[in-house]
Amino acid sequence: MMSKRFALTSLSVVLALGLTACGSNAESNSAGSGNSKEGEKTKISYWTGDRHDAEFVKEKVAAFNETNTDGIEVELVVKGDDFDTALDLSFQTADSPDVIRVKENTIGTFYKKEYLAPIDEFLTDPLKDKFPAMDDLNTFDGKRYSLPNYGTTMRLIYNKDLFAKAGIENPPATLPELVDTAKKLTEAGKADGAYGFAQNFKNPPSALGRSSRVIAELSGFGGFGYDFKTARFDFSGFKPIIETFKQIKDDGSMLPGVESLDIDPLRAQFAEGKIGMYLSFSSEPGVYSTQFPAKIDWAAAPAPTIDGNVNGASGFLGGQWLALSSKSKHKEAAWKFMEYMYSDAILTDYQEKGFGISMVPSISAAAKTPDVKGIEGFLPNAHDGVWPVYPTVAPEGMKSDDAFFKYMLNGGDLDAVITDLNKRYNAALDDAIANDGLKAEPDPSFDPAALGGKFAK
Template structure:
């Protein structure tokens, strides 16, 4: 049954702000009096679907019969930090956008409230239950909407100009192609490669991660076979990124580049290629209409051999804050956002392909340029969820970013990361916060393609 659900669920998110602020207090403190409203806030870090979400929220505010008013707040790459601060200052939102790489952390920090009390038998049947993705310790905290694949996004015109006939499949080709593109494009301000290093976790989470995963290594440095952290496999990946930077093949200013400015530059033809999520197709249709011919291809592996799977991400969308004073009101908003019509439109408007079986069965495939490059292929698969640990000192993404831009002893950096991450893992296991046991028979190659059949 689990495989069947995942098979029905496998999907692609296909597009990648707006900030509305206000008081959470009711317009009229006398509940039920004419004109009184119950106000709640919804925070999201997504910008690719921001216009559609704003339309949904506006429609809900105008039409719901319960006098509920939702305040939409759209953050950028500082979403996690802003959320942390909101819980410290008692200004936490009522509804939170959670993702595959944040829900576990938010759960452990106590930011989320279980929704089991609202789950009817019908809802339980409709929305797939996924351990460590939307449920923890037997309780549900979110429901799925759509999922995501990761790809290499490239400018076909710059590739042709540089004499490159096909996307790179190895790190060596990635470095060489970035250099070729820069040589022919630099005169007009175009460079071979870019990363959004304003947030190293965001940049490497959409690039180094997928290269490691298709090469057979855990994307977060965790080895499922041994149940230990080992960042050694990232060495050739980080070295390749540094080589691109040293060659002058990386867009200038990437140290402070956010993802939306990167997208804007790509849409203008100033970037040859970058790695990202499947949200990009919609981004270049509506958010930053592309002025160039572009496409998406599987991410390169370290050496051209695909020994793992490109991570399929998803299983969650909205969650209720543990700090809300209006849990039932927040659930009514979630019900609206998760109704079939809304989810169906989410796919048909090109914002994502549904991973809810009852929706995917009836929703039409969106007509969006570039979607074909993001569709599930033989390299996509679902990885187990790596443990989340509270590591002391510099995190891996920040350490690798510093090496890429400033150099240093990469072997020493990796040894230090291994020591600190495994110490944190041991402490988390000893306290009972984390369960991590070796999986000696784990074969990442078997993950690939099994949900596309």
């Protein structure tokens, strides 16, 4: 799903943790069992693309390195938007990680590329009961490849100070209101360098995956252009959404330079009060608590819909977290680290510190509501729900996010763009069904509005 047509600057940070004098020159334990001789270390690596919880994970990894009695030493590697590309390259060499952070939009791809090893042999009955198995999200062909930690909701994040300055009482609930609100915020803030709206368009799939997706899903359309009723791709539901984003940019209500804006620089600008609104995930409260302490009063509200009517559900994203690499030579040691990370203490701490909303029933029932500014706006409501997994295809030519962003920049005939996308994506779908064993069957009774509310307390 990540575009390879746009240059992605690596923000990779390698954090070598818990190094000891005896481990610096020791050879790895080739048995991979986690047991080590005196003075030896079993070294494994964990790769993640998450940055919002990097300090939290760094602390937990350091604690594991200091306290485990199996001689296991974990190297944490935090990468940026080049995560998928870097992982692909690592599997072509001998440098692939032992443990991989997987997400709802990557685990299926990694599974098909045979990057992942099943974890069933390590799962006890209590672990199977504790962690929900979710088809096509952590379970494939009857085998589990990951366990859930937290789910992610999507919201409109807004600058309450700038709203007050512009005399706006409520966040927008419709697309026309989004355009009007962005314009008024810009008029009120432009003298101080503040603009009404922004997204991280350096990476169009990341930008639209946190903005147009949630608007489409709440409005009743598949967030990736796939219609589950007909089992065909149909991007027509995105037309008013993309037109709205283009209008905001044409009005001058969008932060200048969004073409090269990554998500962390966007967050830094928002924390400084330079952005009125943007759409993103429930990781943001943790970001503004620790990574970029907010200098403004801010809050989160439900994303707008096309016309104010909620005909679907905002995707409650999750079902997976850590996975075991198929190329790991130390699978047992890697599992011991995974088991540690999936402990009640860490999962509870993860939610209570505001990094995510647990999808593990026993944790969500016991964990306290995070005492983190802004988290209340992200808690699951009646319109949050888990969508089915759409089929991933590889169309010839430009991907949908890149095509939509090109239209936003250059204009043109959006109807023609959508017609072309439908043609190419459905051709790729038919090819995958015919040649790759992909299954995609119509579900005429599918009701997106019925997906919501299952996770609300």
